[in-house]
Amino acid sequence: MEIYLSPEVITPHFQILNVxxxxxxxxxxxALLFDGKKLYAHGILEEEGVSExxxxxxxxxxxxxxxxxPDLEVYSCLYVGCKKISLNGDEEKEKNKE
Structure with a gap:
């Protein structure tokens, strides 16, 4: 299934995008929140079959x-169904350390 981002609200400080x-x-x-040199991304998708x-x-x-x-730090918390997904594999690296 094809999915798209559809802007709901965009300001210089935050963005809310529908999927x-x-x-x-x-x-x-x-939801994306800009705080100085930090970007916080929080997303939830209900359809598990389109996580990729x-x-x-x-x-x-x-x-x-x-x-x-430049030098923007990105913090993300994204979920598909009830499963957290990683954008860059950091969660996998942390799991392997344990």
Whole structure:
């Protein structure tokens, strides 16, 4: 299933984006908060079958935002269904340390 980002609110300090399918049905959302040199991303997607699609549209979007501010630290918390997903594999590295 194809999914897309649909802007709900965009300001210089935060963005709220809906995640929709081809029929414009809301499947979840992403909230982005800018705080100095930090970017906080929190997203929830209800459809478990599109986790790779979700990751593949969110990752380049956040990378593009990061290009606008040098040395931007990105903190993300993204869930598909009830499972947390990682944009860069940091959670996997932490699990392997334990």
């Amino acid at each position: 929709v399918n081809g029929e414009d049905k809301a499947l979840g959302n992403i 699609n979700f990751k593949s549209i969110v990752q380049p979007y956040i990378r593009g935002l990061a290009k606008a501010k």
